[in-house]
Amino acid sequence: MRRIAETNHKTRAMILVEAEEALAExxxxxxxxxxxxxxxxxxxxxxxxxxxxxxxxxxTTAGSKLFEGHVAEKDADCVARLxxxxxxxxxxxxxxxxxxxxxxxxxxxxxxxxxNPERGTGGTSSGSAAAVAAGYCVAAIAxxxxxxxxxxxxxxxxxxxxxxxxxxxxxxxLPTAPTFDAIGPIAVTVRDAWFVYSAMRGNPxxxxxEVELSGLKIGVCPDLNNADVDPAVGSAQRTxxxxxxxxxxxxxxxxxxxxxxxxxxxxxxxxxxxxxxxxPLINAHPEKVGEAVxxxxxxxxxxxxxxxxxxxxxxxxxxxxxxxMIGSVDVLASPVAPGLxxxxxxxxxxxxxxxxxxxxxxxxxxxxxxxxxxASIAIPLPIAGDLPASIQIAALSSNEEALFSAAQxxxxxx
Numbered sequence: 159m160r161r162i163a164e165t166n167h168k169t170r171a172m173i174l175v176e177a178e179e180a181l182a183e184x185x186x187x188x189x190x191x192x193x194x195x196x197x198x199x200x201x202x203x204x205x206x207x208x209x210x211x212x213x214x215x216x217x218t219t220a221g222s223k224l225f226e227g228h229v230a231e232k233d234a235d236c237v238a239r240l241x242x243x244x245x246x247x248x249x250x251x252x253x254x255x256x257x258x259x260x261x262x263x264x265x266x267x268x269x270x271x272x273x274n275p276e277r278g279t280g281g282t283s284s285g286s287a288a289a290v291a292a293g294y295c296v297a298a299i300a301x302x303x304x305x306x307x308x309x310x311x312x313x314x315x316x317x318x319x320x321x322x323x324x325x326x327x328x329x330x331x332l333p334t335a336p337t338f339d340a341i342g343p344i345a346v347t348v349r350d351a352w353f354v355y356s357a358m359r360g361n362p363x364x365x366x367x368e369v370e371l372s373g374l375k376i377g378v379c380p381d382l383n384n385a386d387v388d389p390a391v392g393s394a395q396r397t398x399x400x401x402x403x404x405x406x407x408x409x410x411x412x413x414x415x416x417x418x419x420x421x422x423x424x425x426x427x428x429x430x431x432x433x434x435x436x437x438p439l440i441n442a443h444p445e446k447v448g449e450a451v452x453x454x455x456x457x458x459x460x461x462x463x464x465x466x467x468x469x470x471x472x473x474x475x476x477x478x479x480x481x482x483m484i485g486s487v488d489v490l491a492s493p494v495a496p497g498l499x500x501x502x503x504x505x506x507x508x509x510x511x512x513x514x515x516x517x518x519x520x521x522x523x524x525x526x527x528x529x530x531x532x533a534s535i536a537i538p539l540p541i542a543g544d545l546p547a548s549i550q551i552a553a554l555s556s557n558e559e560a561l562f563s564a565a566q567x568x569x570x571x572x
Contacts, residue, residue: 282306300341369563489551
């Protein structure tokens with residue numbers, strides 16, 4: 159709590175801190191552990207929560223004035239399960255307004271990357287990643303609708319997990335786009351992320367199995383992103399793949415020609431579902447949201463019912479083809495972002511000699527995992543300098559324990 163008090167004005171990671179409540183719960187947890195009543199690996203562990211997820215007695219703002227005065231009557235399901243596992247909820251984290259506004263939140267400010275004060279953390283779970291990277295908590299709970307856990311994890315050298323939709327109950331969380339919404343953890347290590355994720359599902363003592371890299375089939379699919387990456391990111395990923403191959407893994411090149419169609423259909427579904435949910439509230443109180451959110455809603459409504467239904471139909475048509483492709487390997491490895499952490503000034507990232515938008519790159523690099531409802535975990539890669547690179551490992555959602563186990567083994571490559 160001292161660290162938050164001393165530095166949060168610089169990072170702007172937290173928008174609500176309940177220090178007295180957290181310290182009181184920590185004392186109870188300490189007494190329980192000392193008396194031999196340990197509830198599992200999360201007992202007494204501090205965790206922060208993205209402010210779209212309800213915590214009883216606390217406001218849920220979604221980083222906006224739109225929900226000013228709203229106080230949650232009870233914990234979201236995932237928060238309740240974390241408490242049952244003994245976790246200490248310390249506060250709410252900053253985010254892009256309503257999970258769609260840019261990183262310049264008009265009410266709570268830009269989140270600063272603890273690794274470099276001239277960089278941001280991406281989004282939309284910007285504060286969740288910053289809180290973990292700054293050492294305010296061991297892990298944070300956030301949401302991922304188009305890459306929102308994986309993007310800031312990549313920018314801060316952390317692990318960010320997007321499970322399949324519904325793997326963790328969405329009850330008690332404000333939606334972005336229900337077709338894609340997923341709740342998952344951001345943590346320092348794969349093992350920590352697994353413990354938190356397991357507790358969110360009601361299995362706090364679940365353990366990962368040891369995986370041998372020899373014989374592991376890793377797929378790579380450049381077609382899937384169909385976009386350039388910065389040489390520093392590309393080099394780190396090639397080195398990582400070479401290390402995996404040296405450890406006995408098989409690298410298989412896959413092909414998927416429909417990446418552009420997937421990107422556009424995913425954008426249409428996300429934007430239209432968001433607009434349907436929030437347009438009435440925003441039209442009634444336009445002064446309570448920023449310009450970026452108003453523009454997002456306007457563009458979402460312009461898609462129309464027919465465009466939305468067409469995008470859903472396309473998703474249904476192409477789903478089996480993608481699942482067949484990813485099912486041909488144990489994991490699919492791909493970039494999380496085209497470059498390193500974005501500049502704080504404009505949320506741009508360098509790709510070679512150019513600067514490109516870090517956030518909107520999600521359409522190419524991250525949204526496909528939500529579109530196809532596969533499990534995907536971002537893990538950091540070794541790289542020179544203070545800004546980390548990252549890679550995401552994806553698999554069919556039915557294989558998520560195997561995915562985590564593989565990610566645990568692959569995270570130790572150097």
